[in-house]
Amino acid sequence: MKVRPEFSIMTTRAQPIDETLWQEFVASVRPRLAAGTKFTERESLASKTTMRVGGPARVYAEPASSEELRQLIVEAKRLALPVLLLGRGSNLVIPDSGVDGLVINFGHANWQKFEPQADGRAWAGAGLRLKNLCGLAIKAGLKGFEFLEGIPGNVGGALRMNAGAMGGWMFDVVDEVHLMTMDGDVRALKKSEMHVAYRHCEELHHAIALGAFLKPAATVESSEIRQQIDTYQKKRVESQPREPSAGCIFKNPTGTSAGRVIDEAGLKGERVGDAEVSTVHANFIVNRGHATSADIIGLVRKIRAQVKSAKGIDLEPEVLLYGQDWRDVL
């Protein structure tokens, strides 16, 4: 009997997928895709992440347009194949075994637009890097996006994770998100219609962000924005490591900072294989060269156990374990 796993974005499957389903998917979708769409099998993912670990994607696609995206997800749904989004790969750990799913990335230039509108808002495509968003906002004299400068993600990932830094988070600057449902329908949702929390956006656990209309705080001289960005940049360079990492590995527990409690538990410099608790900021696990995802998972386990025993605090991972659930490995 064929395994027909529950269709899902970013969730765990109980059983492996029958290989013939993938063959059927590839044979049916490939001829329908436009020339600009990248579509490959067993694509290595490690180099597409900031942590630089992990195995391949069973199928990998960079759709050139919404229509290509629709073709991919509708067919994946028909065959009950899992679909996973990959942004800049800056907030996840890819398992060493890779991902038995369709991995979609907005690498095509069509998803990287930044377009100031006559009504004062600005459209930002899901594939636009936050760093580029900040640069383009400076040029347009649009203030309010400065806190995003140091986050190594793109707009789609930042929406899904409600990414944050320097006291701000993504949804502070969102007016309206455009998303595609897993049936291939495009919807526009106002921020007030969405369920957003710390590092969480409910609607984007079941749908794909295509981009958003963002609301600048004000229109000012570019030099004023530049100054604020320089201040944030300086703070970040002084307080966060340079080595490959996935940013903060744990969510901050209520009322304190995960970095502080891991530091106080004496874990800076602790290692499993080539995965190391950063000596600069204890809530970062850095890859000292050849770390595997097994090393990182091992170190996450060790940190959690020691922080629990020293402080009585249960730390919850902030980064995603791609295609799996942390609860199954911790």
Ligand code: EPU
């Ligand atoms: N601290 C220590 N030891 C450490 C690290 C931090 O004592 O090793 C102390 C600091 O001295 C400070 C406090 O902990 O008093 C908070 O540190 P920090 O200002 O670095 O902020 P954070 O809470 O650790 C949060 C976000 C970061 C974001 C920074 C800067 C989370 C989990 N982390 O870190 O986001 O860049 O604020 O705004 O919310 C991320 O999400 O991946 C991330 C890096």
